[in-house]
Amino acid sequence: MAEPSQQRTRRNTATGPGRILVAVYGIFALAATSRAAVQISTKWHEAPLAYTLSAVAAVIYIVATIALARRGEGSFRLAVAAIGIELLGVLVVGTLSVFDQEAFPDATVWSGYGEGYLFIPLVLPVIGLLWLRRTASR
Protein backbone atom coordinates (compact mmCIF):
# COMPACT_ATOMS: atom_id res chain seq x y z
CA MET A 1 0.00 0.00 0.00
CA ALA A 2 2.52 2.61 1.15
CA GLU A 3 4.96 4.04 -1.33
CA PRO A 4 8.61 3.07 -0.82
CA SER A 5 9.59 6.58 0.29
CA GLN A 6 7.04 6.43 3.07
CA GLN A 7 8.27 3.17 4.50
CA ARG A 8 11.42 4.85 5.68
CA THR A 9 9.44 7.29 7.79
CA ARG A 10 8.31 5.22 10.71
CA ARG A 11 5.31 6.20 12.75
CA ASN A 12 4.02 8.78 10.37
CA THR A 13 0.40 8.99 11.42
CA ALA A 14 -0.46 11.86 9.06
CA THR A 15 -0.30 10.20 5.67
CA GLY A 16 -2.89 8.54 3.47
CA PRO A 17 -6.15 7.86 5.35
CA GLY A 18 -4.48 9.21 8.49
CA ARG A 19 -4.90 12.70 7.05
CA ILE A 20 -8.68 12.22 7.12
CA LEU A 21 -8.42 11.25 10.79
CA VAL A 22 -6.45 14.45 11.53
CA ALA A 23 -9.11 16.52 9.71
CA VAL A 24 -11.95 14.93 11.70
CA TYR A 25 -10.03 15.41 14.97
CA GLY A 26 -9.38 19.04 14.00
CA ILE A 27 -13.08 19.67 13.53
CA PHE A 28 -13.86 18.03 16.87
CA ALA A 29 -11.16 20.14 18.50
CA LEU A 30 -12.90 23.21 17.08
CA ALA A 31 -16.37 21.97 18.06
CA ALA A 32 -15.39 20.96 21.60
CA THR A 33 -13.45 24.19 22.18
CA SER A 34 -16.36 26.34 20.99
CA ARG A 35 -18.86 24.43 23.07
CA ALA A 36 -16.71 24.68 26.21
CA ALA A 37 -16.02 28.38 25.62
CA VAL A 38 -19.72 29.15 25.21
CA GLN A 39 -20.73 27.12 28.28
CA ILE A 40 -18.03 28.45 30.59
CA SER A 41 -18.37 32.09 29.54
CA THR A 42 -22.18 32.24 29.64
CA LYS A 43 -23.50 29.80 32.26
CA TRP A 44 -20.67 28.43 34.39
CA HIS A 45 -22.76 28.05 37.58
CA GLU A 46 -25.44 25.88 36.02
CA ALA A 47 -23.27 22.78 35.62
CA PRO A 48 -19.63 23.26 36.66
CA LEU A 49 -18.76 19.55 36.41
CA ALA A 50 -20.19 19.14 32.93
CA TYR A 51 -18.52 22.32 31.68
CA THR A 52 -15.17 21.40 33.20
CA LEU A 53 -15.36 18.10 31.32
CA SER A 54 -16.24 19.99 28.16
CA ALA A 55 -13.03 21.97 28.58
CA VAL A 56 -11.02 18.80 29.30
CA ALA A 57 -12.50 17.18 26.19
CA ALA A 58 -11.54 20.23 24.14
CA VAL A 59 -7.92 20.07 25.34
CA ILE A 60 -7.72 16.34 24.59
CA TYR A 61 -9.06 16.81 21.06
CA ILE A 62 -6.54 19.60 20.43
CA VAL A 63 -3.64 17.46 21.73
CA ALA A 64 -4.79 14.42 19.71
CA THR A 65 -5.08 16.51 16.52
CA ILE A 66 -1.57 17.93 16.85
CA ALA A 67 -0.03 14.59 17.90
CA LEU A 68 -1.62 12.77 14.96
CA ALA A 69 -0.58 15.49 12.52
CA ARG A 70 3.08 15.26 13.57
CA ARG A 71 5.43 12.39 12.89
CA GLY A 72 7.91 10.78 15.26
CA GLU A 73 8.04 8.61 18.34
CA GLY A 74 7.08 11.29 20.87
CA SER A 75 4.03 12.41 18.91
CA PHE A 76 3.02 8.79 18.44
CA ARG A 77 3.04 8.13 22.19
CA LEU A 78 1.25 11.39 22.89
CA ALA A 79 -1.43 10.41 20.36
CA VAL A 80 -1.88 7.00 22.01
CA ALA A 81 -2.23 8.65 25.44
CA ALA A 82 -4.63 11.37 24.27
CA ILE A 83 -6.85 9.01 22.30
CA GLY A 84 -6.79 6.42 25.12
CA ILE A 85 -7.97 9.08 27.59
CA GLU A 86 -10.55 10.17 25.02
CA LEU A 87 -12.01 6.66 24.78
CA LEU A 88 -12.07 6.38 28.57
CA GLY A 89 -13.71 9.82 28.81
CA VAL A 90 -16.43 8.97 26.32
CA LEU A 91 -17.23 5.73 28.15
CA VAL A 92 -17.14 7.19 31.68
CA VAL A 93 -18.93 10.47 30.91
CA GLY A 94 -21.36 8.67 28.64
CA THR A 95 -22.27 6.18 31.39
CA LEU A 96 -22.46 8.86 34.10
CA SER A 97 -24.66 11.10 31.96
CA VAL A 98 -27.09 8.22 31.51
CA PHE A 99 -27.19 7.04 35.16
CA ASP A 100 -26.49 10.24 37.12
CA GLN A 101 -28.31 12.91 35.18
CA GLU A 102 -28.23 15.38 38.07
CA ALA A 103 -24.47 15.74 37.72
CA PHE A 104 -24.92 16.48 34.03
CA PRO A 105 -27.87 18.86 33.67
CA ASP A 106 -26.35 20.11 30.44
CA ALA A 107 -24.61 18.32 27.62
CA THR A 108 -20.89 17.88 27.01
CA VAL A 109 -19.49 16.53 23.77
CA TRP A 110 -19.28 13.16 25.50
CA SER A 111 -22.78 13.03 27.05
CA GLY A 112 -24.86 10.03 26.04
CA TYR A 113 -21.74 8.57 24.39
CA GLY A 114 -21.67 11.53 22.01
CA GLU A 115 -25.26 11.28 20.84
CA GLY A 116 -25.35 15.03 20.18
CA TYR A 117 -22.59 14.49 17.63
CA LEU A 118 -24.01 11.42 15.87
CA PHE A 119 -21.99 9.12 18.19
CA ILE A 120 -18.84 10.15 16.34
CA PRO A 121 -17.09 10.81 19.72
CA LEU A 122 -17.53 7.11 20.53
CA VAL A 123 -16.40 5.76 17.17
CA LEU A 124 -13.52 8.20 16.61
CA PRO A 125 -11.14 6.99 19.38
CA VAL A 126 -11.66 3.36 18.32
CA ILE A 127 -10.71 4.20 14.74
CA GLY A 128 -7.88 6.35 16.06
CA LEU A 129 -6.36 3.53 18.13
CA LEU A 130 -6.72 1.06 15.25
CA TRP A 131 -4.94 3.51 12.95
CA LEU A 132 -2.14 4.01 15.47
CA ARG A 133 -1.69 0.23 15.71
CA ARG A 134 -1.46 0.03 11.94
CA THR A 135 1.11 2.82 11.62
CA ALA A 136 3.17 1.28 14.43
CA SER A 137 3.49 -2.11 12.70
CA ARG A 138 4.28 -0.70 9.27
Next chain:
Amino acid sequence: MITGFGVVVAASAALVAVWAFVSAARGREPGRALLVSLGVVEALVVAQLVIGIVLLIAGDRPHSMVTYLAYLVGSLVILPVGAAWALAERSRSSTVILGVACLAIPVMVERIHQIWGAGHG
Protein backbone atom coordinates in the same frame (compact mmCIF):
# COMPACT_ATOMS: atom_id res chain seq x y z
CA MET B 1 -30.58 35.99 11.04
CA ILE B 2 -32.16 35.37 7.68
CA THR B 3 -33.28 31.74 7.92
CA GLY B 4 -33.66 31.25 4.17
CA PHE B 5 -30.07 32.25 3.49
CA GLY B 6 -28.81 29.98 6.25
CA VAL B 7 -30.63 27.09 4.61
CA VAL B 8 -28.98 27.95 1.27
CA VAL B 9 -25.50 27.98 2.85
CA ALA B 10 -26.06 24.72 4.75
CA ALA B 11 -27.67 22.93 1.81
CA SER B 12 -24.99 23.93 -0.70
CA ALA B 13 -22.23 22.82 1.71
CA ALA B 14 -24.01 19.49 2.23
CA LEU B 15 -24.38 19.08 -1.53
CA VAL B 16 -20.65 19.67 -2.13
CA ALA B 17 -19.90 17.21 0.70
CA VAL B 18 -21.96 14.50 -1.00
CA TRP B 19 -20.20 15.26 -4.28
CA ALA B 20 -16.80 14.95 -2.58
CA PHE B 21 -17.69 11.62 -0.94
CA VAL B 22 -19.03 10.18 -4.21
CA SER B 23 -15.95 11.24 -6.13
CA ALA B 24 -13.68 9.84 -3.37
CA ALA B 25 -15.58 6.55 -3.59
CA ARG B 26 -14.76 6.55 -7.30
CA GLY B 27 -11.08 6.95 -6.42
CA ARG B 28 -10.70 10.54 -7.60
CA GLU B 29 -8.27 13.16 -6.38
CA PRO B 30 -9.85 16.59 -5.86
CA GLY B 31 -10.55 18.09 -9.29
CA ARG B 32 -10.83 21.72 -10.31
CA ALA B 33 -14.65 21.65 -10.41
CA LEU B 34 -14.85 20.41 -6.83
CA LEU B 35 -12.40 23.09 -5.66
CA VAL B 36 -14.39 25.80 -7.47
CA SER B 37 -17.60 24.63 -5.78
CA LEU B 38 -15.78 24.73 -2.46
CA GLY B 39 -14.90 28.34 -3.28
CA VAL B 40 -18.58 29.07 -3.96
CA VAL B 41 -19.56 27.66 -0.54
CA GLU B 42 -16.84 29.78 1.10
CA ALA B 43 -18.22 32.86 -0.72
CA LEU B 44 -21.66 32.08 0.75
CA VAL B 45 -20.12 31.81 4.23
CA VAL B 46 -18.49 35.24 3.70
CA ALA B 47 -21.87 36.61 2.61
CA GLN B 48 -23.34 35.20 5.81
CA LEU B 49 -20.74 37.10 7.84
CA VAL B 50 -21.60 40.31 5.97
CA ILE B 51 -25.34 39.77 6.58
CA GLY B 52 -24.62 39.07 10.26
CA ILE B 53 -22.69 42.32 10.64
CA VAL B 54 -25.29 44.36 8.73
CA LEU B 55 -28.00 43.03 11.09
CA LEU B 56 -25.88 44.05 14.07
CA ILE B 57 -25.46 47.56 12.64
CA ALA B 58 -29.22 47.67 12.05
CA GLY B 59 -29.67 47.25 15.79
CA ASP B 60 -30.58 43.58 16.28
CA ARG B 61 -28.69 41.80 19.05
CA PRO B 62 -27.92 38.09 19.52
CA HIS B 63 -28.11 36.43 22.94
CA SER B 64 -24.34 36.51 23.32
CA MET B 65 -22.42 38.92 21.11
CA VAL B 66 -18.93 37.44 21.64
CA THR B 67 -20.09 33.89 20.94
CA TYR B 68 -22.02 35.00 17.90
CA LEU B 69 -19.05 36.80 16.35
CA ALA B 70 -16.71 33.91 17.24
CA TYR B 71 -18.92 31.43 15.39
CA LEU B 72 -19.36 33.75 12.39
CA VAL B 73 -15.60 34.20 12.05
CA GLY B 74 -14.83 30.58 12.99
CA SER B 75 -17.04 29.29 10.17
CA LEU B 76 -14.85 31.26 7.73
CA VAL B 77 -11.64 29.35 8.46
CA ILE B 78 -12.93 25.76 8.19
CA LEU B 79 -12.89 25.42 4.40
CA PRO B 80 -9.56 27.22 3.73
CA VAL B 81 -7.76 25.26 6.49
CA GLY B 82 -9.40 22.01 5.38
CA ALA B 83 -8.45 22.62 1.74
CA ALA B 84 -4.85 23.48 2.67
CA TRP B 85 -4.56 20.27 4.73
CA ALA B 86 -6.20 18.22 1.96
CA LEU B 87 -4.02 19.53 -0.85
CA ALA B 88 -0.70 19.27 1.02
CA GLU B 89 -0.71 15.56 0.13
CA ARG B 90 -2.93 14.84 -2.87
CA SER B 91 -4.72 11.50 -2.88
CA ARG B 92 -8.29 10.28 -2.73
CA SER B 93 -8.04 10.94 1.01
CA SER B 94 -7.81 14.64 0.09
CA THR B 95 -11.23 14.39 -1.53
CA VAL B 96 -12.69 12.86 1.67
CA ILE B 97 -11.12 15.66 3.75
CA LEU B 98 -12.84 18.29 1.58
CA GLY B 99 -16.15 16.48 2.17
CA VAL B 100 -15.59 16.37 5.93
CA ALA B 101 -14.78 20.11 6.00
CA CYS B 102 -17.99 20.83 4.04
CA LEU B 103 -20.04 18.83 6.57
CA ALA B 104 -18.83 21.11 9.37
CA ILE B 105 -20.44 24.14 7.67
CA PRO B 106 -24.14 23.18 8.20
CA VAL B 107 -23.34 22.50 11.87
CA MET B 108 -21.75 25.95 12.25
CA VAL B 109 -24.69 27.61 10.45
CA GLU B 110 -27.12 25.87 12.78
CA ARG B 111 -25.20 27.03 15.87
CA ILE B 112 -25.05 30.61 14.55
CA HIS B 113 -28.81 30.61 14.11
CA GLN B 114 -29.33 29.11 17.57
CA ILE B 115 -27.23 31.84 19.19
CA TRP B 116 -29.02 34.53 17.18
CA GLY B 117 -32.44 33.10 17.96
CA ALA B 118 -31.81 32.77 21.72
CA GLY B 119 -31.88 36.56 22.05
CA HIS B 120 -35.27 36.84 20.40
CA GLY B 121 -37.20 33.86 21.66
